[in-house]
Amino acid sequence: MDYKKIKTETTAVTRQKDRFYEQTGNIYETVVVLAKRANQVGLEIKQELDQKIEEFAPATDNLEEIFENREQIEIAKYYENLPKPTLIAIHEFLNDKIYIRNPHKEKGSF
Numbered sequence: 001m002d003y004k005k006i007k008t009e010t011t012a013v014t015r016q017k018d019r020f021y022e023q024t025g026n027i028y029e030t031v032v033v034l035a036k037r038a039n040q041v042g043l044e045i046k047q048e049l050d051q052k053i054e055e056f057a058p059a060t061d062n063l064e065e066i067f068e069n070r071e072q073i074e075i076a077k078y079y080e081n082l083p084k085p086t087l088i089a090i091h092e093f094l095n096d097k098i099y100i101r102n103p104h105k106e107k108g109s110f
Helices: 027-055 063-068 070-080 085-094 103-107
Strands: none
Touching: 027 070, 027 085
16 A cells, blocks of 8 residues: 555544444454554555665665765655554544454354
8 A cells, every 4th residue: 555645644633532433333442453553554664664775775884875875864754754654544444444354253252
């Protein structure tokens, strides 16, 4: 998924808590879903960032090159300005873009 195109808040905002009950019926289950999705998003963004930074990595470790590698600095600044993974997960959840499956509920027992 292209997280750069997601139009969501970049800071925490007040939300209606009733909207978090709609899909799961349980606020604690919603928190677990959001946490797992945020971890997935964060891992994907980190892997993408590591790949892009590695493209500009110098072949030799020269102290002068480490401080002057502008490409890596610009890429890092760009990724710092992206919405945080938690906010992306909340945006996806509230817009019904997350598929939720609870195997305990499917079996009928806890």
